[in-house]
């Protein structure tokens with residue numbers, strides 16, 4: 001199956017087969033795809049929480065308007081994005097680059113200056129949105145990888161942030177639950193799988209210049 005066929009087969013699942021779990025090997029591959037996601041300036045202003053225990057899923061159910069995906073999924077991924085960008089966080093990022101690439105920290109001075117200039121030029125609100133946008137890039141990559149692994153998925157942002165943040169024990173001043181992705185295998189009686197895909201026609205979607 002080529003990747004376009006995989007993407008045509010994927011849909012946002014409303015009900016998973018509760019008995020079928022995503023194997024650790026396949027889950028690892030999907031998460032690796034999320035890890036390899038691009039992020040602006042490479043800052044990765046997010047963490048990827050993987051909820052696999054039934055006990056934890058149970059606690060998260062009240063957060064969702066329509067919890068049918070949560071009650072049936074194999075794993076629930078919550079992409080938690082930073083709200084802020086503290087100097088300490090950026091320091092850690094640069095230290096990490098220097099270690100991984102085995103280069104002196106000072107060789108990154110110009111890059112650091114550019115990042116600091118950018119961070120000083122944005123408001124708190126802009127920073128929050130910018131961080132969240134990075135989380136959505138991860139989401140797209142996870143959805144794509146899941147489709148290639150023949151794992152079904154359901155992205156969801158219709159949830160009560162406060163409940164998720166309380167259950168996950170997030171620091172509300174600095175982090176927020178940006179978006180979630182349930183993973184598993186479609187239930188036979190999830191009729192959404194039989195619906196035709198609705199997408200804009202090419203002439204309304206693409207513009208070649």
Ligand SMILES: Cc1cc2nc3c(=O)[nH]c(=O)nc-3n(C[C@H](O)[C@H](O)[C@H](O)COP(=O)(O)O)c2cc1C
Nearest residue numbers: 010011012013066154155156157158159179197198
């Ligand atoms: C960021 C994002 C958030 C979404 N939130 C929800 C949601 O809260 N509940 C839901 O049932 N579907 C949600 N969806 C699924 C969309 O409704 C779905 O992707 C769209 O209708 C296209 O259908 P398809 O994914 O089945 O091709 C979300 C999708 C995205 C990308």
